[in-house]
Amino acid sequence: AQSVTQPDIHITVSEGASLELRCNYSYGATPYLFWYVQSPGQGLQLLLKYFSGDTLVQGIKGFEAEFKRSQSSFNLRKPSVHWSDAAEYFCAVGHANTGNQFYFGTGTSLTVIP
C-alpha cells in the first residue's frame, strides 16, 4: 500500500539555521514527489516537485529536496531559515497512473525562533 511518513511532527529551529525535514515513502513504482507548505488558515502551496531526472530539485523560497531511491526518501532542506518559513510542511507522492490522487504525509510543523 502506498504511504508517506514524515517522522518529525514538530521541529523548532533558530532563524538563520539550516533546516532538514524528512520524508519517506512506500510506493509500488517510481513515484512523483512533492513538498507543499501550508500557513495557518491557508491552502497548500507547492514548494517543489520531482518527476524524473536530476535527483536534487530546487524550489521556491530557497528550498531544495533530494530524491534518494535507495532510501525511499525525499528530504526537504533549506540552508538558512527565515521567520516567515514557520508553517506546516507536507510531503506527497503521486503517480502517472493515479491521476491527481496524491498521498500526503501527516505533516511537520516548523517553528522559527528569533
Next chain:
Amino acid sequence: DAGVTQSPTHLIKTRGQHVTLRCSPISGHKSVSWYQQVLGQGPQFIFQYYEKEERGRGNFPDRFSARQFPNYSSELNVNALLLGDSALYLCASSWDGQLLLSSGANVLTFGAGSRLTVL
C-alpha cells in the same frame, strides 16, 4: 489571474444535515480534485473529476458525492453529516487529469479550503 476559489470559507452544520461546497478552478484547468484535511492530519483524496467525468475516488462513504459542470467548476456534497466530517475541504485544479511525465506544467494548485464544523 485568479487562483482556485472555494466557497463558503467557513460553515457550521449539525449532525444529519447536508452540505454543498463549491470550487472554481483556475481558468483553463479542466480537472478538479477534492481533499479532506482533518485537523492535525495531511489531506486525504476524496474525488477527481476531469471533463465532467469521475476519474478517481478515495476511500470515502457514499454520503460523499461530487460533480463537475460544463464550465469545469465543481461541487462536493456530503449527506447525513457526522461529527467526524468536521474538516478543511480542499479543492485543487490542474490542466489535465493525469500528471504529465517529466512535466512541470501539470501540477495541483490548491484553493484555501472550506472549513466545515459539524456540531
